[in-house]
Amino acid sequence: MARRDPIETYVRELGDELRAPRRARRRLLREVRAHLHDAVAAGRCDSLDTGHAAERALARFGPADEMASQFNRLPHRRRVLLRRALVPWLAAAAVLTTSASASVWAFQPGSAHSSERQSMAHASKHHRAHKARAK
Amino acid sequence: MAAGELQGHVEGMLLAVLSNGPLHGYGVAEELRRRSGGEFDLAEGTIYPALHRMELAGLLGSHWEVVGGRRRRVYELSSSGQRAVVDRRSTWQTFRCAVDAVFAGGALEAS
Numbered sequence: 001m002a003r004r005d006p007i008e009t010y011v012r013e014l015g016d017e018l019r020a021p022r023r024a025r026r027r028l029l030r031e032v033r034a035h036l037h038d039a040v041a042a043g044r045c046d047s048l049d050t051g052h053a054a055e056r057a058l059a060r061f062g063p064a065d066e067m068a069s070q071f072n073r074l075p076h077r078r079r080v081l082l083r084r085a086l087v088p089w090l091a092a093a094a095v096l097t098t099s100a101s102a103s104v105w106a107f108q109p110g111s112a113h114s115s116e117r118q119s120m121a122h123a124s125k126h127h128r129a130h131k132a133r134a135k
Numbered sequence: 136m137a138a139g140e141l142q143g144h145v146e147g148m149l150l151a152v153l154s155n156g157p158l159h160g161y162g163v164a165e166e167l168r169r170r171s172g173g174e175f176d177l178a179e180g181t182i183y184p185a186l187h188r189m190e191l192a193g194l195l196g197s198h199w200e201v202v203g204g205r206r207r208r209v210y211e212l213s214s215s216g217q218r219a220v221v222d223r224r225s226t227w228q229t230f231r232c233a234v235d236a237v238f239a240g241g242a243l244e245a246s
Contacts, residue, residue, distance in 0.1 A: 024187075031160055031183060031208045038161040038205075039179075060164075062178025070184040075191065 006054045007036045010064055017068030028071060036061060145177065146185050147223035150194065150212065154220045157211035159202065160186065186210055194219050 011033050018025045036057050043053025061067075152158065152166045163186070164179040189195045194216035200209045212220065236243045 027208070028183060028187070030206065032180070034159070034205050034207050035161045035164070035179065035183075042165075060179050062180040064180075066178065067180035067183065070181060071187070074184060074188055 006051075006058060007033065007040065010036065010058055010061075014064040014068055017065055017072075019068075019072045020074075032061075032067075144227070145181070146189060147220075147227060149182060149185055149189070150216055150220045150223060153195065153210055153212050154217065157209045159200070159207035159209050161207070163210070189216070 011029055014032060015025065015029050018028065020028070036054075039057030039060065040050065040053045043056050044050065046053075048056065148167060149163060152163050152170070155166075158166065160183060161179075164182055167175060167177070167182075186195065186197075190197055190210070193213055195210050196213050197208050197210045199206050201207075202209075233243055
């Protein structure tokens with residue numbers, strides 16, 4: 001029976017652990033496979049046989065579950081891009097809502113602007129009464 | 136050096152390695168090992184989540200390239216990545232000076 005390729009076994013194990021959209025998952029697995037093949041080639045250059053070169057490559061790469069758990073904590077690209085696209089619109093909507101409610105609020109009785117107007121009217125009335133008394 | 140001691144510095148070091156030009160993941164790991172004289176006991180696989188995270192943050196760009204007959208994802212610094220290298224180098228130097236001073240028993244002048 002032919003021995004399983006340890007690199008492919010590792011890549012499959014990693015693929016099983018990844019929780020990412022299909023495209024992101026496929027990209028990462030391609031990168032990992034290329035990395036491990038490069039590492040095996042480097043091991044062969046250091047006079048290791050293929051088996052030992054693969055063993056060293058995998059030992060240096062680290063356990064699949066550790067890598068998968070780090071990768072699974074990343075926000076997904078689609079979500080990040082969506083957030084990046086939505087933020088300016090949400091900010092603009094927030095500014096518009098705030099300014100609209102501020103204008104409505106300014107014309108309501110009891111608001112700061114309206115109280116200011118009332119107090120100015122009161123002061124002017126008081127001033128007129130004072131002038132009349134002086135006459 | 137244990138991986139735990141490297142936590143928090145990995146991204147800065149990856150940016151520094153990429154500041155010399157675009158590289159694929161294996162090239163980044165090799166360059167990191169070469170520059171550190173083999174001191175860093177960092178699982179090479181952990182550089183990929185870091186590279187992907189920095190790409191999502193806009194510090195890196197990447198594209199596929201055929202190198203030596205094999206397709207590889209090549210990473211390069213974006214303009215914000217270049218600024219980030221400068222910032223992180225300066226933060227690291229300040230941190231290193233402070234740690235050196237503590238070990239030497241002296242005191243740094245407060246900035």
